[in-house]
Each structure stands twice: as C-alpha cells, then as structure tokens.
Amino acid sequence: MSEEQTMSAEAFQNQYFNEEGAQVAEGDIAYDLETGLLGEHEQFANLHAELAEAREQLVSIRDFIRFSVTQLRNYDVVVAQGTTDEFAEASAIVLHSLSLDWSANEQILDCRLTSSEKQLVLSLLEERIAERKPLSYLINLSYFCDLPFYVDERVLIPRSPIAELIRQQFHPYFEVNELAKPLGVDVNEQTSVFYDHGLDIKQLSQPERILDLCTGSGCIAIALATRFVDALVDAVDIDKGALEVAMVNVDHHELGHQINVIESDLFAKIPAENQYELIVTNPPYVDAAIMADLPPEFLYEPEHALAAGQDGLDLVHRILFEAPDYLSPEGLLVCEVGDSEWALKQAYPDISFDWLKFARGGHGVFAMTYDELVANRELFAAYVQLLDSAQ
Secondary structure, X not given: OOHHHHHHHHHHHHOOOOOOOEEEOHHHOEEEOOOOOEOOOHHHOOHHXXXXXXXXXXXXXXXXXXXXXXXXXXXXXXXXXXXXXXXXHHHHHHHHHOOOOOOOOXXXXXXXXXXXXXXXXXXXXXXXHHHOOOHHHHHOOEEEOOEXXXXXXXXXXXXXXXXXXXXXXXXXXXXXXXXXXXXXXXXOOOOEXXXXXXXXXXXXXXXXXXXXXXXXXXXXXXXXXXXXXXXXXXXXXXXXXXXXXXXXXXXXXXXXXXXXXXXXXXXXXXXXXXXXXXXXXXXXOEOHHHXXXXXXXXXXXXXXXXEOOOOOOHHHHHXXXXXXXXXXXXXXXXXXXXXXXXXXXXXXXXXXXXXXXXXXXXXXXXXXXHHXXXXXXXXXXXXXXXXXXXX
C-alpha cells in the first residue's frame, strides 16, 4: 500500500472524529483515542475495574483470550462482521494486538505478555466494547478466502459464504486445478474431498472472463483472481469510495494486470459484448424491516451497501433481468441474497432456484445458468417494470 493511499484512508476516517479527537458512539458514549479512557457512563461502570484487574492478574495469551470472550459477552457486543463468534473475535483482538497471525499455533497460547503488550490488548478490547465499532474497522483489516484486506467505513466488512465456492473453484460446474481447496474429508478422514454445494455437474473449462458485480472492497474479485489465475476479472461498483478501497487491495495483492476496476451502476457501463463465463454478485439485499432494527455495529457500515428496498430485492430483480446479456451460453450466475431468500421465493413462485449448501455456515446464495435466466426473462422483466414505475 502506498503512502498516498494510506494517507487517503486515514483522512477518510478522521472525518468521523470531533474536534477533541473523540468519536461519538451509540448512546453518546465518548471514547478518548489518546488516553484510551471511556467517558462516564453507567453501562460501563465496572469495565475500568475489570480491565485493571486483568492487567494485574492475567498472564498468558490464553488468559487474555478467555477474558476477552467474557467481556464481549457481558457487554452484549454483536459479533457477525468478519468473525463468527466471541471466541474468534477475542482471538483476533488479542493476536492482532501482539502482531501475531490470527490462527496462531496452539503452542504460543501459554506465552506470557509484557506490561506494554497487556495494555495494547486491553485498549483494543476497551475500544471495541465502548464504541461498538466492528473490529475490522478499528484495525483496518479483514480476511476473506484466507487473504488479508484493507477495509474502512466506505465498504462492507467481507463475510460472504461465497468464499467456499471460490476456494473449490465452483466445483463441479467448472474443471478444477491444483489451486482448488477441497473443504471436506472422506470416510477415513485422511483425504480432502470436494464439498457438494449443490452446483450442477458440468466440468466446463475454467472461466476466462469473470465479473464481480457490486465488488465493494474487491475481496471477491481478488479471491477469484487468485483461484483462477488465467482469467480476467472485472470488479464493478457504483460507489467511488468503495472503488478506492478496492484499488488499495488490488495494488496490495499485485493483481492490477488481472483485475479491471470499473465504476458502473450494475451493468450500465459494461459493454454487452463482454461475455462472462462466470458472474458473481453480492449486492445490497437487506429489507426495510431489518434495516430499521440493525444493531449498532452494523450502523458503521455504509447504508447504501446494505439497504435494497422494501423486500431487499431492488437490485436483484435488475441483475436477474440483465445478466443474460453479459453471460456466455455456458455461463453461470451466482448471487447472494441472504435473508431475502424467502422474499425471492415469494416473488417468483414458479421458478425453482438452485439454493446452494455450505459446509461452514451460510445461506441465501443461488446459482442460475444462462438458459434458466433466459427461460424466465419475462418474469424478471415484469418486476423491473414495476420498480421503474414506482420511481
């Protein structure tokens, strides 16, 4: 990452802080970034004492992970953005503070911390609890498909189950090579085998052109490029700020020769003659009811990257209608709609969507072939017309 890009990211973050250098969080809880001390607030009356006690009595990495799990649970911190549970979040807080890999070897967990290391861990934990700000935004780091990504409040924190499909190179729809990483094991638990996500068995040649629609941080496009090294990948987003972050990540992973970043409202600026063998999209899909009841952590993420109308499908209807113009006859569309899966089934009761299964959790992802998209295009067109008439 260049100095100019780093400065740009820091300048973006600084606009969220008031003149005294303190950030205002939910419930007017003020956190002083210089001193690391919480403002007075009844909710955190015991936190200072608990942190002080931990600083005095805890010794090892394992101790601080256990303590962090307890504090995250005690203060009802929501963990769902980048990490999957309190233990994973606590481990990331402690290990990142110590400049260790998040999947550190078990052998180091009983190593003792110095006084300064303890302070680093507890300061980050305190800020996570006080601000309710996602950890990935606090440290500008998230992992997707085993790869590190720079993130800030301009983009969603990577967490799509599509990562599983990318790891396996969308087996068995496409042929796979040595870069594919099977997720399962055989009956003897010795040899890795490919997990059956529910994709059609095609064994087509690997895609030469791939589109990542609504790319955000660029995590899906970059992960695709690392698994399909001979493919050209177009990473598309409507938001300039998100594309700035995507470019930071493309440069960091040195994939500028393979990934083309495009500013476009869905397919609007993509020539129809660009025929992709694979289109992957994780568009905004949160419906109005869920948007109105989001926990504080999610309010840090850009609203336009989450909200998608009353039923969460405003963009999905358009993608389904327009995708055949950009997909090759042997191509595949993979689309994530999350909790709006039910709404999509209600919108198109006559279509049997291919809902995919995931070994490590996740739902609301479907796959459609070119033929399926074309066969149902009149239904998709009708919904697009309704959306256009409502505007």
